[in-house]
Amino acid sequence: MAGPASPEDGTGDPATQRIESALTDEPVWLAKAGAQIQHMYRYWRGKARDGRLPRRADIDPADIPRLLSHLMIVEVVDDARRYVYRLVGTKEVEMRGRDPTGLSVIDGFLGPSLEDALSMYDGTVRLRTPQYDDKPYVSTNGRWVSDETLFLPLSDDGARINRILVFAATEPYRKPTRRP
Numbered sequence: 001m002a003g004p005a006s007p008e009d010g011t012g013d014p015a016t017q018r019i020e021s022a023l024t025d026e027p028v029w030l031a032k033a034g035a036q037i038q039h040m041y042r043y044w045r046g047k048a049r050d051g052r053l054p055r056r057a058d059i060d061p062a063d064i065p066r067l068l069s070h071l072m073i074v075e076v077v078d079d080a081r082r083y084v085y086r087l088v089g090t091k092e093v094e095m096r097g098r099d100p101t102g103l104s105v106i107d108g109f110l111g112p113s114l115e116d117a118l119s120m121y122d123g124t125v126r127l128r129t130p131q132y133d134d135k136p137y138v139s140t141n142g143r144w145v146s147d148e149t150l151f152l153p154l155s156d157d158g159a160r161i162n163r164i165l166v167f168a169a170t171e172p173y174r175k176p177t178r179r180p
Contacts, residue, residue, distance in 0.1 A: 029132045037148050040067055040167040041130060044152045053128070053155040056163050072166040073154075074105065076125055081106065083121050083164070091170060111149075112137045124151040125161045145171060 030038060043064055047054035061068055069091035075084045081104035092110070093099045100108025109117040112135055123131045131151040138145050147169055154163040 034169050036169045037150050052158040053153055055156045056154050070168050074164045076162050120151050124153050124164050
């Protein structure tokens with residue numbers, strides 16, 4: 001039985017194989033993900049052409065109107081900021097209590113910790129595949145909880161990940177009630 005292709009034996013590039021796998025095989029986590037996450041993932045995957053990751057231009061807001069308020073587009077930059085919010089949906093702004101558009105993820109993230117947030121962005125760029133985070137957190141205003149976040153790589157040239165499409169599934173936060 002042949003092993004996986006590798007650049008050393010001339011049978012393939014592991015990064016290309018990961019992209020092809022991400023575009024053809026459904027990830028294990030998708031089965032347990034909520035309906036919105038599944039819809040967003042399948043929309044993204046459907047925008048891939050010829051084994052290449054979707055481009056920013058492939059993402060058409062008119063295709064996904066019910067998901068727009070939960071979407072973010074984050075640019076990958078080659079400086080200390082690393083990731084910069086370029087488009088932030090209204091629900092994401094409401095959860096943060098401010099609009100982080102133009103800020104780095106370091107300055108505008110929402111989640112359990114900065115390290116967790118950066119690890120998801122870093123993994124998306126390094127692995128060139130979607131990343132799924134199901135660690136719940138309560139928004140800073142205490143009104144919303146996010147149970148799932150999806151990080152989807154975008155590449156305008158088919159090689160470099162230059163943007164990340166982020167979708168967070170949120171719902172109103174209900175404080176746990178104590179039983180006597």
